[in-house]
Every structure is written in structure tokens, then in C-alpha cells.
Amino acid sequence: MACIEAHGLRKAYGDTVALDGINLQVETGRILGLIGPNGAGKTTALNAILGLASYEGELKVLGRDPWRDRDALMRDVCFIADVAVLPRWMRVSQALDYVDGVHPRFDRAKAEAFLAKTSIKMTSQVRALSKGMVTQLHLALIMAIDAKLLVLDEPTLGLDILYRKEFYDTLLNDYFDHSRTIVVTTHQVEEVEHILTDLMFINRGRVVLDSSMEALEQRYAEVMVGPEQIGQARLLGPLHERQVFGRSIFLFDGVDRKRLAELGEVRTPNIADLFVAIIGADAAPAKGVAA
Amino acid sequence: MSPQEIVNGAPLDSAPLNRMLRPTRPFYWSVRREIWENRSIYIAPLAVAGVVMFGLLVGASRLPANAMHMISTLDPVRRSEAMSIPFAIAAGAIMVTAFIVAVFYCLGTLQSERRDRSILFWKSLPVSDLTTVLAKAAVPLVILPVIALVVMLATLLVLFVASAIMLPMNGLAPTLLMASFPIGKVAVVMVYTLVVFTLWHAPIWGWLMLVSGWARRATFLWAFGPPLALCVFERLAFNTSYLASLISYRLTGCLAEAFDTTPTAHGSVHFDLHQLDPLKFMFTPGLWVGLAVAAALFAATVWQRRYRAPL
Numbered sequence A: 001m002a003c004i005e006a007h008g009l010r011k012a013y014g015d016t017v018a019l020d021g022i023n024l025q026v027e028t029g030r031i032l033g034l035i036g037p038n039g040a041g042k043t044t045a046l047n048a049i050l051g052l053a054s055y056e057g058e059l060k061v062l063g064r065d066p067w068r069d070r071d072a073l074m075r076d077v078c079f080i081a082d083v084a085v086l087p088r089w090m091r092v093s094q095a096l097d098y099v100d101g102v103h104p105r106f107d108r109a110k111a112e113a114f115l116a117k118t119s120i121k122m123t124s125q126v127r128a129l130s131k132g133m134v135t136q137l138h139l140a141l142i143m144a145i146d147a148k149l150l151v152l153d154e155p156t157l158g159l160d161i162l163y164r165k166e167f168y169d170t171l172l173n174d175y176f177d178h179s180r181t182i183v184v185t186t187h188q189v190e191e192v193e194h195i196l197t198d199l200m201f202i203n204r205g206r207v208v209l210d211s212s213m214e215a216l217e218q219r220y221a222e223v224m225v226g227p228e229q230i231g232q233a234r235l236l237g238p239l240h241e242r243q244v245f246g247r248s249i250f251l252f253d254g255v256d257r258k259r260l261a262e263l264g265e266v267r268t269p270n271i272a273d274l275f276v277a278i279i280g281a282d283a284a285p286a287k288g289v290a291a
Numbered sequence B: 001m002s003p004q005e006i007v008n009g010a011p012l013d014s015a016p017l018n019r020m021l022r023p024t025r026p027f028y029w030s031v032r033r034e035i036w037e038n039r040s041i042y043i044a045p046l047a048v049a050g051v052v053m054f055g056l057l058v059g060a061s062r063l064p065a066n067a068m069h070m071i072s073t074l075d076p077v078r079r080s081e082a083m084s085i086p087f088a089i090a091a092g093a094i095m096v097t098a099f100i101v102a103v104f105y106c107l108g109t110l111q112s113e114r115r116d117r118s119i120l121f122w123k124s125l126p127v128s129d130l131t132t133v134l135a136k137a138a139v140p141l142v143i144l145p146v147i148a149l150v151v152m153l154a155t156l157l158v159l160f161v162a163s164a165i166m167l168p169m170n171g172l173a174p175t176l177l178m179a180s181f182p183i184g185k186v187a188v189v190m191v192y193t194l195v196v197f198t199l200w201h202a203p204i205w206g207w208l209m210l211v212s213g214w215a216r217r218a219t220f221l222w223a224f225g226p227p228l229a230l231c232v233f234e235r236l237a238f239n240t241s242y243l244a245s246l247i248s249y250r251l252t253g254c255l256a257e258a259f260d261t262t263p264t265a266h267g268s269v270h271f272d273l274h275q276l277d278p279l280k281f282m283f284t285p286g287l288w289v290g291l292a293v294a295a296a297l298f299a300a301t302v303w304q305r306r307y308r309a310p311l
Helices: A042-049 A092-102 A108-116 A131-143 A161-175 A213-217 A226-235 A259-260 A271-283 B001-010 B028-036 B040-059 B067-073 B077-116 B127-170 B174-180 B183-214 B220-237 B241-260 B278-282 B287-308
Strands: A002-012 A016-027 A031-035 A056-061 A076-082 A149-153 A181-185 A199-201 A206-212 A222-224 A240-244 A248-254 A266-268
Touching: A002 A181, A016 A042, A016 A181, A016 A199, A016 A206, A031 A042, A031 A226, A031 A271, A042 A056, A042 A149, A042 A181, A076 A131, A092 A108, A092 A131, A108 A131, A108 A149, A108 A248, A108 A266, A149 A199, A149 B001, A199 A213, A206 A271, A213 A222, A222 A226, A222 A259, A222 B028, A222 B220, A226 A240, A226 A248, A240 A271, A240 B067, A259 A266, A259 B241, A271 B127, B028 B040, B040 B174, B077 B183, B077 B220, B127 B183, B183 B220, B183 B241, B220 B241, B241 B278
Parallel strands: A031 A181, A031 A199, A076 A149, A149 A181
Antiparallel strands: A002 A016, A002 A056, A199 A206, A222 A248, A222 A266, A240 A248
């Protein structure tokens, strides 16, 4: 069963269309990266999935309508909306007591074991913790919940690189298994690149790329080309072209790798470069990229 | 609210039985977290009781030596009144404090969770908006009255003991105290008064919580500004004050509805048991209209919280 299924998902705030009829299918056991520029509609999409905002169109999360069935859905769905949402007055022990008291799938021992590995004290107030420690605390709470879908919206915003790395490593090693599904949005794409199984680009309320990571490696290729072969490369219809140290790097969509190998060294583009190429092309309407 | 609330709605399609659902108590824990967050709920009444008691005791110790004898020469009714004044002051101060705490609590509660973005954390847990709002409503409707009652009873006891010590020191019989300071009666009057005021003020709490969930800032102004402006408008435009009297009726009108205030023979307004009139109060339309309005306002607050996002 698909964990998330959307058809023609649309959301408008007055005249502003935040989501312009997107289709989405996320199977159980996948880790989807939802990437897009600011204001692209990522958070709107996540809010719809989490039942935090109403929407038009069809949407099923774990077989439920998230807006109508939100209370039941939240037993199976967890989310970290932002690192800074834990109430500042709360003590660590109170956070554990509270989640333990209201969540039927919370395993307190697991959360305590995770916290024991950190320097967070049970009696500390959230306001006294550093931003990194607040994230650790939130992660400890979330990881102790046996949820089927975990939604992360910019979970590492404002964290230093050590905490960011620890965050994703812990998530992948100690939490993720193939009965769970994770949806993550972030601007720091290079950090999630290695954990994703699926990638979706979203721009101006529309999906501009929706692919598994395997398919992505098949489809897109990047070639570094010397000055003498630039003309030849351009004839192949590159998606994007950029200059690095006087050499040109071309990004191709669906061009045979053997042909590209004649031009130079072929490699798989990283998500950031792909993002710039696709979203950049999308900005100029004439060159819209099919999803 | 009950464990069943959680278990009953379990998804049939997706939950394998090995994922056992533990029973939970979302309402209970939601109320507890309100008290964790707003410690003034119990600190303020306690502090006021302490200050008032301390003031009364210091004041009593500075009374002229013959004051106590003057009390003993009063007729029993007047004496009883004189001796219950200190307690009336303490009880009044505690009730007013509880009222003020409730006003600020209601105005702040649904706004602060949006301002500090913690609403995103609360909404990430399986606690419905209904449970959340009911837990918040329980603070002015149940928690604060109960805390006020406990603090008042404790104050009553302390004052009673203090009087029992002070009377013999001034050469008066302690039995005088028993006769003129009917502790049981006073306790009953207290419970009744608290219940009456709590039910009567319910729509005020509903209104303040609705504003708290709705206003982006300046909840205090939004809560009190428009009613005040309408009162002024009504006065200037029609030279009437129906709205002002409606508001004042909502604040203190329950005194006339719940107590028999026909002056007694000696012209005293001192409350006694026979002056409690629960039957009259029960049949006051103002009570039921108020409760219906309160229910509507709380329902609107629940509905509104669904759409709320951080500020």
C-alpha cells in the first residue's frame, strides 16, 4: 500500500496558488526528499499531508484523509516541523511524561536510553539547552515513537555541521527500517543526498521532478568538456551549462552515456547541481522540464 | 479523554496486531501540562493568601488592648460580623486573584503556543483540538476554582486557629469564637459562591480564549477594546447603556441571582446559609444563556484551532 497518495492536490491562499494540482505517490519503506526553493509549496504540501491545512483534490495518507481523520492519523505519523518548536518552559522529564501520557506508541525506555547517550539532563528546561541539544531531545522523543510515517520539515535548520550529521546518521541507523516511510524537506541537499531513495523537486506549486535515486542516476549525466568540444556538447541539447575553472560542465537529461563519454569524463550529477539546472530551467517557462 | 477514546478509533486497515496500543490519558496530561506551563495558577492564590494573612495577623497584634473587649460587648450578630471580616477580606482577595489569573491565562494560552511555535509540537502528537481546548477550559472552570477553594479553606483554618489563640490572650472565652465564627457555615457559603461565580463567568472564559486563539497580537486590547468601544458608542449615539449593564450583569449579576439579598431585620448583608438560594439561581435564565454562549464560544475555539498555524 502506498504510504502517501495524492492526485491533483491543490491549495490556494486567496489569489496565491501554493500547490497547483500535484500528484504524489510514496510507497512504504522509502525516504523521499522534497526539495524546492523558498515558497515553492513544500511546507504547504507537508501541512496537507499532516492534516494541518485543508486542501483541494485527493489525498490519502496511510489510507486516511488527513484533514478529516487527523486525530487518528497522528497515532501513526510523527513530524518535526522545525528544530525550535519544543516549548521552552518544559523540562526534559516533563516532555517524556507528557508524550508518554498521550502517545499510544511511545516507548519511554527507548527515549531515555537515547538521552543517556547525550549530555542532556532530565531536570533541564528546554530554554537552557543549546539548539543542538533541543534537536537531540526532539529526536529522542520522535525515535521512541513507533510511527509509520515520519515527516521532517527543515529539521536541521540552524544547527552546526556535527549535529546535522549526527541527526541524519541516527535517523538512518537507529530508526529507519523498511516498514517506515520518511519524507524530508531541506535546503541542505548535500546532507540528505546519501540517505534518500526518492527525490522530488517542487517549484511554484508544481512537481518538476519525481524520480527514484536509481532512475535519476540512469537518466542524468554530467560531463566536463574542454573548450574545443563545447559546440559538440551543445548540439546534444544539454539541460544546463556552467563554467568551472575555465572548463564547461554540461548536464544532460536522457542522453546515452556512451556518446557523452566521447566528450569527456561522465559522472552522476549531485542533487544540488541537478536542482540548479532543473529549477533554473523551470524559471524560464519556455524550457519547462517534464516531471 | 479516556483510554477508550484512543483505542476505539484504531485503524482497521493498517495496524497489525503486534503494534499494541497502550492506553493513554490525553486529557489528564493536557491539563497537567497547562499547570506546568502556568505556575501562577497555584502560586498567585497562595502568595495572595500569605500576604493577606500576614497583614491581618500583624494588624491584629497592633489592635489597642480594649478592642477585643469591645468585640465581646457587641450583640451576637454584630460580633459574628466583626469576627468574620478578616476572613471575608482574605476570601475576597483570593477569589479576585483567581479571577485575574484566569483572565490572563485565557488571553495568553492559545496565543503563546502560536507565538513560540510550540503549537507545531502539540499538533504532532495524537491529542485532538477538542481535548486541548477542553483541557485549557478546565483551568478557569475547574482547576482555578478548586485551587482557590483549597487555599481559602486553608486560610480559614489558619485564621480560625489564630483567633482561638488570640481570644484567651485577651481574656475572652474561646467558646465565643465557636459561637460567632461558624466555620462550617462559612465553608459552605464559600463553596457555593465559587460554584456560582464559576458557572456565571463561563462565557467570559470562552470569549477570552476565542480571542486568544484568533488575535495575532494585543489579545488584551482585542478582548476588552471592542466591548468598551461599543459601550461608548451606544452611550453617545443612543444615550443608553444596555451593553454596559449587560457586561456588569455578567460580572457580578450572579450575586443577586444566587443569594437572597433582602435585607435582614438589622439591615445587614452578611451572608448566612438561609440566604443561599440555589433554586432561584438554577432558574435564572442568565445562567443558562451564559452557559449556552460559553459552549458556543468554546466550540468556536476548538474549530478555530484546527486552522491555526504559528504566528
